[in-house]
Amino acid sequence: MELVQPAHLQELIDSFANKDVYIHLETTNGSYASHFKEGFFNAGAFIRNVVVKYELGKVAGESPHRIGLKLPYGWVYAQGITHYTLDEHGRLLMAGLDPDGKLAVSLEISETPFTY
Amino acid sequence: MIKQERHVLVIFPHPDDEAFGVSGTISTYREMGIPVTYACLTLGEMGRNFGNPPFANRETLPQIRKKELLKAAEAMGLDDLRMMGLRDKTVEFEDDEKMVKLVADLIDETQPSLVISFYPNLSVHPDHDATARAVVRAIRRMPESERPTLYTIAFAHNTKEVLGDPDIIHHVEGAAKKKLATMNAHASQTVWMMQDMEKRLAEQDPEALKWLHYERFYTYRWDQDFE
C-alpha cells in the first residue's frame, strides 16, 4: 500500500460507482487495547462482503482522509484513511495506519467477494 | 522436569499464540520423540501490524501469517500442523456446539494424553477465551478416566487472584534457540518485540532470561471448573 494520492484514489473510487460491489469495512483498536491500558473503552466494527451500489464516492480532507460513499438509501463512511492500493485482483484496498503501522480503519471495495 | 506423554494436542486460535509461552515446551516434547499436533484455528487474518511503510494489507496478511506459521512449526520440529479455517476475531460467534465438536474430533483422532490451550475467561483476547471454553467443554464430556490432562495458559491481570501460581513449570533452556527461532518466524507480529527482547537477553536481563528458559502452565482442575 502507498500513501493516498487523493486525485488518483478519487479516480479509483469513481471506477466502482454504479456497480454492485462487495465492501469490507472495519475499525479497530486491537483486541488487547483494554488489557494494555486499563479502563480503555474498546470499540470497533466490522462488516465484510456486504453488497452495495453507490452512486457517488468522495475522498475528503487532508491526510488522514475521509471516504464517503452515497448509496440510494444510505451511506458508507470511513475516517482516517492514509494508505491505498489497487491489488492484483482489481480490488481497491484502503487503510488507516497509525504512525507505528498499526491498522485503525479499513475500507475495501471489490467487484468479486473477498475470501471468507 | 517435563513429563513423558503419549501424544500432545495444542489448540490455539492464532498463529503466534504458541510462540511466546509454549514453543520451548513443544520443541522439548519433539526432542523427546513425543508426537505433537498443533491445531491453529485461524490465520490471524485481522492482525493490525502492517508496518510503516506497510509490508502487508488486510487481504495479503493471512498468506503471510500462514507462511510464518509453517516456518514456526519447522523451528519447533513440529510435523502435524492443522489449520482449521476459522476467521480471526469471529471464534466466539461460531456455534458453541460446532466448536466443541471441532475439539472433540481432534481429540478422538489424536488420542492425546495432554492437551495445551488457554484458560477460559482469563486469556484476554475473545478468540483465546472462546477456544478455551470449547476445549474445556469437549474434555469435560469425556468419561473422567479417559480425559487427557489439560495444561492452560492465562495472562489476564487478575489471573493470580483467581488461579494462584502455575503448578507446572517447564525448564526449557535447552530449547532456547528453537524458541527464539519460533518467535522470529512470526516476524510480522513479533519483530518489534524481538528487537527489544534480544537486547534484554544480551544484557542478561533476569526477566527476559526467565521468559526464555521457563514456561508455566495451570493444570485445569475439574473440581474448580470455570462453569
Ligand SMILES: [Zn+2]
Ligand atoms: Zn492470540
